[in-house]
Amino acid sequence: MIQVEGLSKRYGRTLAVDNITFGAGRGEILGFLGPNGAGKTTTMRVLTCFLPPTSGTARVAGYDVLAQPLEVKRRTGYLPELPPLYPEMRVAEYLAFVGRIKGVVKQKLAARVSDVIEKCALKEVRTTLLGRLSRGYRQRVGLAQAIIHEPQILVLDEPTAGLDPKQIIETRGLIKGLGGDHTIILSSHILSEVQATCQRVIIINAGRLVAVDTPENLTARLQGHATVYLQAEGPAEQVREKLERVAGVVAVKPHGPPDGRPAFEIEVAKGRDVRAELARAVVHGGWPLLELRTMGLSLEEIFLQLTREEQEASPVEDAPKGKQKEAVQ
Amino acid sequence: MRNILTIARKELKTYFTSPIAYIVLAIGGVIFGFFFYSALAFFVQRGMEMEMYGRGTPMNVNEYVVRPLLLNLSVISLFLVPMITMRLYAEEKRSGTIELLLTSPVRDLELVLGKLLAAFLLFGGLLLVALINLSLLFFFGNADWKPLLAGLLGLALLGTAFLSLGMLLSTFTSNQIVAGSLTFGLFLMLWVADWVSSYSGTTVGQVASYISVTTHIENFAKGVIDLRDVVYYLSVIFLGVFLTHRSLESLRWRS
Numbered sequence: 001m002i003q004v005e006g007l008s009k010r011y012g013r014t015l016a017v018d019n020i021t022f023g024a025g026r027g028e029i030l031g032f033l034g035p036n037g038a039g040k041t042t043t044m045r046v047l048t049c050f051l052p053p054t055s056g057t058a059r060v061a062g063y064d065v066l067a068q069p070l071e072v073k074r075r076t077g078y079l080p081e082l083p084p085l086y087p088e089m090r091v092a093e094y095l096a097f098v099g100r101i102k103g104v105v106k107q108k109l110a111a112r113v114s115d116v117i118e119k120c121a122l123k124e125v126r127t128t129l130l131g132r133l134s135r136g137y138r139q140r141v142g143l144a145q146a147i148i149h150e151p152q153i154l155v156l157d158e159p160t161a162g163l164d165p166k167q168i169i170e171t172r173g174l175i176k177g178l179g180g181d182h183t184i185i186l187s188s189h190i191l192s193e194v195q196a197t198c199q200r201v202i203i204i205n206a207g208r209l210v211a212v213d214t215p216e217n218l219t220a221r222l223q224g225h226a227t228v229y230l231q232a233e234g235p236a237e238q239v240r241e242k243l244e245r246v247a248g249v250v251a252v253k254p255h256g257p258p259d260g261r262p263a264f265e266i267e268v269a270k271g272r273d274v275r276a277e278l279a280r281a282v283v284h285g286g287w288p289l290l291e292l293r294t295m296g297l298s299l300e301e302i303f304l305q306l307t308r309e310e311q312e313a314s315p316v317e318d319a320p321k322g323k324q325k326e327a328v329q
Numbered sequence: 330m331r332n333i334l335t336i337a338r339k340e341l342k343t344y345f346t347s348p349i350a351y352i353v354l355a356i357g358g359v360i361f362g363f364f365f366y367s368a369l370a371f372f373v374q375r376g377m378e379m380e381m382y383g384r385g386t387p388m389n390v391n392e393y394v395v396r397p398l399l400l401n402l403s404v405i406s407l408f409l410v411p412m413i414t415m416r417l418y419a420e421e422k423r424s425g426t427i428e429l430l431l432t433s434p435v436r437d438l439e440l441v442l443g444k445l446l447a448a449f450l451l452f453g454g455l456l457l458v459a460l461i462n463l464s465l466l467f468f469f470g471n472a473d474w475k476p477l478l479a480g481l482l483g484l485a486l487l488g489t490a491f492l493s494l495g496m497l498l499s500t501f502t503s504n505q506i507v508a509g510s511l512t513f514g515l516f517l518m519l520w521v522a523d524w525v526s527s528y529s530g531t532t533v534g535q536v537a538s539y540i541s542v543t544t545h546i547e548n549f550a551k552g553v554i555d556l557r558d559v560v561y562y563l564s565v566i567f568l569g570v571f572l573t574h575r576s577l578e579s580l581r582w583r584s
């Protein structure tokens with residue numbers, strides 16, 4: 001359904017997307033994960049024919065985005081980062097307008113509008129002016145306009161941004177439900193979000209593809225690197241020595257300037273949970289244990305982790321990744 | 330074709346839900362009404378004077394009322410068209426809705442024509458207001474309607490030419506005020522080109538006279554449809570539409 005090969009996009013001097021290759025099959029939900037400025041929105045804009053690629057090709061539903069943009073646009077629904085709403089229109093009226101320009105035939109228009117109003121839970125705001133909607137409702141209207149013409153492909157740029165927790169769950173459900181017959185690409189900053197909805201995850205950072213994998217594999221790959229945060233009351237050096245001796249501990253690093261009590265980041269070997277042993281070791285030494293918890297990996301850490309992994313696998317790398325390695329150490 | 334109408338409908342709707350349409354029509358109506366009143370008062374006064382002294386040829390309503398009013402209307406458009414066109418693209422760019430339009434299966438040309446059509450219809454509303462005023466001359470006077478029709482055709486052409494240029498300038502920025510000011514400045518320059526032409530009888534003068542959007546309305550106002558004037562306006566309209574189309578395209582490549 002979607003084939004992207006060697007795609008690059010340059011804005012003047014900034015290279016926003018750098019030689020990305022990926023694909024998505026029919027009915028697949030693909031997650032696009034990356035920090036701010038990674039190039040997610042840019043890639044999506046190329047896929048929806050809003051921006052032309054600088055180099056490389058993108059084919060959507062079998063049509064090239066440069067050669068046959070109209071065919072691509074007919075088959076694609078797009079929720080941009082900012083829902084594209086006209087503040088002076090009312091919800092149902094706006095959806096009808098979008099339906100018309102997306103090519104929904106006249107006879108089906110009314111049915112389609114009530115269908116998406118139903119699906120996106122917009123009944124109570126049918127006749128509200130778009131300019132008066134709250135952030136979450138705007139997002140829902142944005143989602144509704146993306147699916148009004150029953151596109152084969154859905155491109156959703158941060159679909160759950162600005163929604164309340166209940167809505168996030170409902171939206172995820174909606175997206176999953178659409179997944180059966182639509183191919184969906186969605187972007188996010190949040191790993192767990194992508195885990196919850198997507199069958200495959202693409203991680204990009206600074207315009208480069210870092211990893212493509214299923215969420216399960218990705219988590220497994222990352223879990224091994226989990227770090228444990230531990231704070232105890234006692235002499236730093238002795239506590240550290242004791243902790244290092246626990247089986248399964250790879251490294252113990254001091255964590256920030258302690259307030260008189262030493263704190264550590266403890267790197268644990270793949271696939272082991274040594275929290276109980278750590279606690280026992282501290283208590284056994286006669287020091288009060290103040291805090292013990294696993295540190296969740298932030299998105300940034302995931303990228304660093306993954307890029308580091310890549311380098312370990314293939315030490316001969318090009319310059320930009322070398323730089324990242326420096327940043328890590 | 331359906332897309333053009335859909336876009337035009339949406340634009341018209343926006344004109345009439347935001348106060349722009351009412352402001353344009355009200356300002357246009359008041360100013361035109363004022364001109365109409367003074368032209369008519371002047372005409373009636375002169376007519377009575379003439380009757381009293383019993384000399385001179387009878388005065389023609391078309392020449393003394395309709396013609397100057399049509400010329401006034403062209404100057405009024407100069408001020409009102411920027412208000413009509415400034416938001417056409419600038420607002421879509423600012424609010425991000427341009428992303429919806431440009432990712433919909435609508436050709437860029439359909440988008441341009443749809444927007445121009447809506448702007449033209451609003452401008453047509455302005456002409457209609459003027460026409461309602463002028464129709465009094467038919468009820469209570471003996472005006473000739475043919476020159477009036479020629480004049481309205483000329484104004485429609487002039488208006489569309491103005492609109493297409495204003496629309497072009499609106500694609501250059503995401504700020505309505507900037508778009509409006511640019512448009513107004515351009516129109517003023519085109520208007521001034523008219524004065525330059527009357528000062529110098531040289532080639533410069535002739536060129537300036539040809540370029541000036543307003544000189545070409547004079548024949549129409551007299552009731553004369555000259556092919557050269559029609560061609561002039563049509564080429565300005567074509568140029569405006571063409572460049573707007575290109576500008577949309579480059580919007581994607583540049584951004």
Ligand SMILES: Nc1ncnc2c1ncn2[C@@H]1O[C@H](COP(=O)(O)OP(=O)(O)OP(=O)(O)O)[C@@H](O)[C@H]1O
Nearest residue numbers: 011014016034035036037038039040041042043584
């Ligand atoms: N119109 C533009 N002109 C110039 N540079 C741009 C433009 N849009 C984006 N960029 C740059 O391209 C890079 C990628 O931006 P993009 O918006 O694709 O990131 P993103 O992954 O969507 O980030 P976010 O998570 O913040 O939405 C950034 O460095 C950004 O500064």
Ligand SMILES: [Mg+2]
Nearest residue numbers: 040041081157
């Ligand atoms: Mg983005």
